[in-house]
Amino acid sequence: MTIYQVAAEAGVSPSTVSNLLNGRHAKMQPETRERVESAIRKLGYRPNRAARQLRTGRVQTVGLIVPSVANPFWGTFARHFEAAALADGFYVLLCNSERDPVRERGYVEELWDDGIGGVVLCSSLPSLDHLRPVVERGLALVAFDRTAQPGDPSTVVNVGTDNVLGAQMSGSHLIELGHRRFGFVSGSIGSVNRSERYRGFRQALEAAGLPEDAITVSSAAATANFDDRDSAEMGRTAARELLDGEHPPTAIVAINDVCALGVCAGVRDAGLEVGRDVSVVGYDDIMLAQMAMPGLTTVRQPIAEMATGAFAKLREQTEAETATAGHSVLHRPELVVRGSTGPAPASRS
CATH class of the missing domain: 3.40.50.2300 (Response regulator)
Incomplete structure (x- = not known):
């Protein structure tokens, strides 16, 4: 099934179908968009990612490596990150590394070999040397929940709270x-x-x-x-x-x-x-x-803001024509007081 068959079924030009598939439908009439979407559903059309990569030079997918979604914080972060990516036409491949450098290197190399040029890494390890060879080949890397460390690759962007x-x-x-x-x-x-x-x-x-x-x-x-x-x-x-x-x-x-x-x-x-x-x-x-x-x-x-910001930084890195200098983005945390804290007991203080 090709884009031309979808266009014929919907009674539109192939470029109109392409505009819809690539999110360029701001000026498209609602009835035109509905005809194209109906034709896609009827014919079971799915975009060929390999062909898109050859045409655009990139895959519309990014990698997200977290320590483990067993911690609800990382599951929530992944959900907000994915929402930001989908809103921009990207898909997310999620990996759990358990903060194991060997596993992280394996994931990153596989993602790179599959044409995925951007990864957000959340392990907060002090050294990124295990990923340096791939970064030097052009991988865009955003490190989450850490600040810049001596010896980091020069293009790494760090995002987190203070x-x-x-x-x-x-x-x-x-x-x-x-x-x-x-x-x-x-x-x-x-x-x-x-x-x-x-x-x-x-x-x-x-x-x-x-x-x-x-x-x-x-x-x-x-x-x-x-x-x-x-x-x-x-x-x-x-x-x-x-x-x-x-x-x-x-x-x-x-x-x-x-x-x-x-x-x-x-x-x-x-x-x-x-x-x-x-x-x-x-x-x-x-x-x-x-x-x-x-x-x-x-x-x-501020997990939603941080996840959205991490994706935005990754897009900046992947779309820059030349390598950009790395830096750190720190968000301000907030103390939330609930019932688990109270005055020191006089009998034990």
Whole structure:
């Protein structure tokens, strides 16, 4: 089935069909558009992507590599990113990397070999050396949830929130509530976003004149890998460990909301009440955060704006006639206070 047969069925020119298929229908009469769409449905026509690539020099598909959609944050990000892409006539291929550089390199090379010239990478690893050969061959790469790092390829664009500021907000909030002993649960702090959040939280404590030992990092969680699939159970285990210690914290900060919900479960396991006996703060503001009992205090990322912005930056990179210089785009986070945080209990502070 070809574009010419669709044109004949609809009683229009092949160029009119082409305009519709490529989104150029602003000046097209509604009845003309309906005839063409009806002919496409009747004939079962599907555009030949290989032919389109030969004609235009590109595939109308981009790659999106996330750590794991097991974390609802990444599923929501992918949904907003896909909506932005579809609105611009692009499709999205979604890959889960578990922050494994070998898997990421394999995905990127396969996408590049299939003619896909743009990828958004969300693993926030400090080094992009495993992707450098493909980037140097022309791949447009947008790195999400990280800031530019020394040694990055010169064309990489980074998009994310100010993780340091977000963590400072959560730390200042807890300090204002009278907390002086804190737990921090992250898993490995080897990614850029996690290290920035830990640094920001420490800066808030230092600004308040609190000693270095005011914060305890869960030893079990600190050695865990990056796997988002186990974040909730990791948080639960870490909370038990912290609360069984000699000087248990009155407030626990988690690296993300899924981990924080696990921390809340661990607090309840210890026979304590979240928000009264132990305050808990997350990061992301996923949908489940407001549905938890009590609601989870967290740092909100403007996820729809970030996803749309990441796609826009990728389009800029792929359509530039010459390679453009890389840079970082930081969005401002927002502290959302709910019932999981409250004043430090006098009996435990």
